[in-house]
Amino acid sequence: MPYTEQQKREHIRELQSYLYGISLFDRRIPQVLPDGVYNLLTEQAVKKFQRAYGLPETGETDTATWDRIAAVYRDYLEEAPAAYHVFPSRSFKVYQGDSGELVYIIQAMLMKAAAWYDNMPKITVSGEFDEASFKAVKKFQSFCGIGESGMVDCTTWNMLVRFLEDKM
Numbered sequence: 001m002p003y004t005e006q007q008k009r010e011h012i013r014e015l016q017s018y019l020y021g022i023s024l025f026d027r028r029i030p031q032v033l034p035d036g037v038y039n040l041l042t043e044q045a046v047k048k049f050q051r052a053y054g055l056p057e058t059g060e061t062d063t064a065t066w067d068r069i070a071a072v073y074r075d076y077l078e079e080a081p082a083a084y085h086v087f088p089s090r091s092f093k094v095y096q097g098d099s100g101e102l103v104y105i106i107q108a109m110l111m112k113a114a115a116w117y118d119n120m121p122k123i124t125v126s127g128e129f130d131e132a133s134f135k136a137v138k139k140f141q142s143f144c145g146i147g148e149s150g151m152v153d154c155t156t157w158n159m160l161v162r163f164l165e166d167k168m
Helices: 005-023 040-052 063-077 101-116 131-144 154-167
Strands: none
Touching (some): 005 063, 040 063, 101 154, 131 154
């Protein structure tokens, strides 16, 4: 059965997807968005990959290049989970009345602490640093022997993270 143009585009899109995935881990590889067209950007990404991984720099995807791209991509997929650093800086503080992604994460951590300890207040994860969250932070801080300010600073954040790591 002949190789159709659609099959060719699907294979190119797969190659581009692998290269894009690799580029998220390896900054030497330029990002190329999968569109199924082997254009100049794809050729340049292949060349950069070939250079980075010790293959002849042709810009063409021969068997050796394809096999290496697929292997590198699979290796990245099988890595241990990457840390996601959300706490902005050492001096940053989260106060009652604040809201957003970081508050969701703090509340989820506090909710997990409440699942482990009966005397830890139960809270709702809402993304709003409300009174209940404030009280839960103060209670957690008292367990850790740190100042009971009710606000989350770097010290409180680190204690929460270590607590959760210890429980996993």
